[in-house]
Amino acid sequence: MLKGGAVSEVDVMTHAASPGQARQAALRCEGLVKRYPGVEAVRGLDLEVFAGECFGLLGPNGAGKTTTVEILEGLTRADDGTVEVLGQRWGEGNDRVLRERFGVQLQQTILSGKLTVRETVRLFRSFYRRGLAVEETIAMVGLQEKAKARVANLSGGQVQRLSLACALVADPELLFLDEPTTGLDPQGRLKVWEVVEQFLERGGTVLLTTHYMEEAQRLCRRVAIMDHGRIIALDTPARLVASLGAEQVIEVRLAGEIAAEELRALPGVDGVTSRDGDLLLRVREVGATLRALLAELERRQVPLERLTTHEATLDDVFVHLTGRELRDG
Amino acid sequence: MADRPLPLVELSRTRVLEFIREPEAIFWVFVFPVLLAAGLGIAFRSRPAEMPRAAVVAGDEASSWVAEALQRSGRVEVMELGQGAADQALRTGKVDVEVKAAGPASSPRVIYRYDPQRSDSRTARALVDDVLQRAFGRTDQLAARDEPVTQPGDRYIDFLIPGLIGLNLMGSGLWGVGFSLVLTRTRNLLKRFAVTPMRRSQFLLSYALSRLVFLALEVAALVGFGWLAFDVSVHGSFVALTVVVLLGGATFSGVGLLLAARPKTVEGVSGWMNLVMLPMWVVSGSFFSYHRFPEAVQPVIRALPLTALNDALRAVVNDGAPLLASWRELLIMGGWGLVCFVIALRIFRWK
Numbered sequence: 001m002l003k004g005g006a007v008s009e010v011d012v013m014t015h016a017a018s019p020g021q022a023r024q025a026a027l028r029c030e031g032l033v034k035r036y037p038g039v040e041a042v043r044g045l046d047l048e049v050f051a052g053e054c055f056g057l058l059g060p061n062g063a064g065k066t067t068t069v070e071i072l073e074g075l076t077r078a079d080d081g082t083v084e085v086l087g088q089r090w091g092e093g094n095d096r097v098l099r100e101r102f103g104v105q106l107q108q109t110i111l112s113g114k115l116t117v118r119e120t121v122r123l124f125r126s127f128y129r130r131g132l133a134v135e136e137t138i139a140m141v142g143l144q145e146k147a148k149a150r151v152a153n154l155s156g157g158q159v160q161r162l163s164l165a166c167a168l169v170a171d172p173e174l175l176f177l178d179e180p181t182t183g184l185d186p187q188g189r190l191k192v193w194e195v196v197e198q199f200l201e202r203g204g205t206v207l208l209t210t211h212y213m214e215e216a217q218r219l220c221r222r223v224a225i226m227d228h229g230r231i232i233a234l235d236t237p238a239r240l241v242a243s244l245g246a247e248q249v250i251e252v253r254l255a256g257e258i259a260a261e262e263l264r265a266l267p268g269v270d271g272v273t274s275r276d277g278d279l280l281l282r283v284r285e286v287g288a289t290l291r292a293l294l295a296e297l298e299r300r301q302v303p304l305e306r307l308t309t310h311e312a313t314l315d316d317v318f319v320h321l322t323g324r325e326l327r328d329g
Numbered sequence: 330m331a332d333r334p335l336p337l338v339e340l341s342r343t344r345v346l347e348f349i350r351e352p353e354a355i356f357w358v359f360v361f362p363v364l365l366a367a368g369l370g371i372a373f374r375s376r377p378a379e380m381p382r383a384a385v386v387a388g389d390e391a392s393s394w395v396a397e398a399l400q401r402s403g404r405v406e407v408m409e410l411g412q413g414a415a416d417q418a419l420r421t422g423k424v425d426v427e428v429k430a431a432g433p434a435s436s437p438r439v440i441y442r443y444d445p446q447r448s449d450s451r452t453a454r455a456l457v458d459d460v461l462q463r464a465f466g467r468t469d470q471l472a473a474r475d476e477p478v479t480q481p482g483d484r485y486i487d488f489l490i491p492g493l494i495g496l497n498l499m500g501s502g503l504w505g506v507g508f509s510l511v512l513t514r515t516r517n518l519l520k521r522f523a524v525t526p527m528r529r530s531q532f533l534l535s536y537a538l539s540r541l542v543f544l545a546l547e548v549a550a551l552v553g554f555g556w557l558a559f560d561v562s563v564h565g566s567f568v569a570l571t572v573v574v575l576l577g578g579a580t581f582s583g584v585g586l587l588l589a590a591r592p593k594t595v596e597g598v599s600g601w602m603n604l605v606m607l608p609m610w611v612v613s614g615s616f617f618s619y620h621r622f623p624e625a626v627q628p629v630i631r632a633l634p635l636t637a638l639n640d641a642l643r644a645v646v647n648d649g650a651p652l653l654a655s656w657r658e659l660l661i662m663g664g665w666g667l668v669c670f671v672i673a674l675r676i677f678r679w680k
Contacts, residue, residue, distance in 0.1 A: 110516035126339035
C-alpha cells in the first residue's frame with residue numbers, strides 16, 4: 001500500500017474515526033503548492049484532519065511541514081490549492097473570527113522572560129473574545145505554583161506547558177502543535193502529552209508536527225509522513241509499522257563490502273535498506289536471521305563492526321520510504 | 330465565561346513591565362541623560378570672566394614698572410619671565426600677550442607681541458594697553474557704565490536642557506520602539522501574535538502608549554534636574570510643554586516603527602537607527618545652534634523632526650512662547666509621525 005507513495009483515500013478513511021462519530025473535517029487542503037525562490041516547499045499536498053482526532057505530520061526538517069502548518073494557520077498564503085480551516089477559507093470570511101477558534105503553539109517562540117506566567121497567559125487571554133479563565137488555564141497545564149514566576153526562571157518543560165497554556169486559553173476547537181516536546185527530558189515530555197491528551201478527551205482536534213515517533217505513536221490516531229513537500233505515507237501508526245511486513249530490524253555495520261541483495265537472500269529477511277554505510281534488515285524473526293547472517297559473514301570473512309536489533313517503529317517506516325532518518329536535517 | 334482583559338491595556342502593560350524589569354534600560358533612559366546634562370552643564374557653566382594672561386619680559390626699570398602697573402590693576406594675570414620663556418609661553422598659549430618694555434620708568438618704550446588671529450590675544454592686548462595708558466596718566470573723556478548680563482535663561486545650560494530633552498525623546502523613541510519590536514520578531518513572537526485574533530494596529534499602538542509612560546518620567550527627570558542643579562526654569566506653560574513632548578514622543582515612535590518594520594535582526598535595525606539618529610545629533614541643534622551651518626542647508630535642517638522638536642521645546646522652555654507660535658514645528662513633527670506610522674503599518678513584517 002505504501003509503495004510508490006500512493007495512498008488509497010478509501011483505505012485511510014475507513015479507520016479515520018470511530019464508527020458513529022461524525023467525520024467532519026476540521027482541516028482540509030487540496031493540491032496545496034508553495035514555492036519559495038529556488039525551492040518548491042510544498043508540492044501538491046492533500047490533507048484532511050477530522051474533528052476530534054489527533055493528526056501527526058511527520059518528516060525531516062525541510063520536508064515542508066512548517067510551511068504547510070503556516071498555510072493552515074493563515075500566516076502564509078499558498079501559491080495554489082485550497083485550504084479550509086474549521087469550514088472556512090482564509091480571506092473569504094472574517095479571518096479574525098476564525099482565529100478565535102484555534103490555538104497555536106509555535107516551535108521556536110521565545111516568550112518574554114521578564115513577564116510572569118500569569119501575565120503571559122493574561123496577555124494571550126486578552127486577544128480572544130471568549131476563552132477560559134487565566135487561573136483555570138494555568139492549572140490545566142499544572143503551573144499553579146509557578147504563576148508568579150518569571151518565564152526566564154522556568155525549566156524547558158515548564159516553558160512548553162506555558163506555551164500550551166497560551167494556546168489553550170482561547171478555549172479552542174483546534175490546536176496546532178509544532179514539535180511541542182523537542183528538547184525536553186522524558187519527564188517534561190510526559191507532562192506535555194498529558195495536557196494534550198486532556199484536550200483530546202474534551203473533544204478537541206490536534207494537528208501535531210513532531211520528530212519523535214514515540215510521541216506520534218502515543219498521541220496520534222493517524223500520521224502522515226512528509227518528504228520533499230509531499231505526503232508519502234498516511235495511516236495509523238500501527239498500520240504503518242505493520243506495513244513494513246516485519247516486526248524487527250537488524251542494523252549492521254560491516255568492515256567489508258557485501259551487496260544488499262545478497263543479504264536480502266538470507267532467510268526471514270523482508271527487505272534491506274542501506275543508510276550512511278549501515279545496512280538495515282527488516283526481519284520477521286531475529287534469531288533465525290541473525291544466525292544465518294553471522295554464518296554468512298564468517299564464510300565471507302567480512303568483519304562485523306556493529307550490530308543492533310530493535311522492534312520496528314515509525315522511524316523504520318521512514319527510513320524504508322526515503323533511505324534517510326527522520327531526524328536528519 | 331471569564332472576564333476578558335482589554336487587549337490594548339494588556340499589551341501596553343506588559344510592555345511597561347518588560348521595560349522596568351530591565352535595569353540597563355532604566356540607566357540609558359533616565360540616568361544617562363541626566364549625567365550628560367550634568368557633565369555638559371558643568372563643562373560650560375558660566376564662570377567669572379577669565380583674566381587675560383600677560384608675560385612681561387624681565388629686564389630693566391621699565392619692565393618692572395609695567396609688571397607692577399598690571400599687577401596693581403587686578404585686571405590682568407602677570408608673569409615675569411625671561412625672553413625665551415616668555416616667547417614660549419606665548420607660542421603655546423599659556424599667555425595671551427607678551428609685553429616687552431625698555432628704557433627708564435619715566436619714558437618706557439613698550440612693545441606688545443601677540444597673535445592678532447586669536448581673539449583672546451587681541452582682547453588681552455587691548456586691556457593691557459588700557460591699564461598701562463591709565464597708569465601713565467590717561468583719563469577717560471567719556472562717562473560710560475557696564476551692565477553685566479548673567480541672567481538665568483541666557484546661559485548655555487538653558488539652551489542645552491531643551492536640546493537634551495529632544496535628543497532623549499528621539500533616542501528612547503527609536504530604541505524603545507524599534508529595538509524591542511525587532512527583538513520580538515527575532516523571537517518569533519510577532520508570528521505567535523499574528524496567529525491570534527489580536528488587532529495588529531493595537532499591537533503597534535501599544536508600543537506608542539507604553540512609551541508615553543516613560544516619556545513623562547524621562548522629561549520630568551531632565552526638567553527637574555535642570556531646575557534643581559542649574560536653576561533652569563520652564564518659562565512657558567506646562568500644558569504647552571506636555572503637548573510638545575507628547576507629539577515629539579509620538580513622532581519618534583512612528584519613526585522607530587518604520588525602521589523596525591522590515592529588519593530581521595537586531596543588528597540590522599541598530600544600523601538603520603544610527604543612520605537616522607547620528608545626522609540629527611549633529612545638525613538639529615541639540616548641543617549648538619544649527620544656524621552655524623550654511624544658509625543653503627537651513628531648510629533641510631529645519632524640516633528634520635528633531636530640529637522641529639528642539640525648536641518647539643526651546644520656544645516653550647526658554648522663550649515662554651504660546652503653543653501656537655510653534656505651529657510650523659508641530660506640523661512638521663506630526664507629519665513625520667503620521668507618514669512613518671502609515672507606511673510602517675503597510676510594510677510591516679509579521680513573520
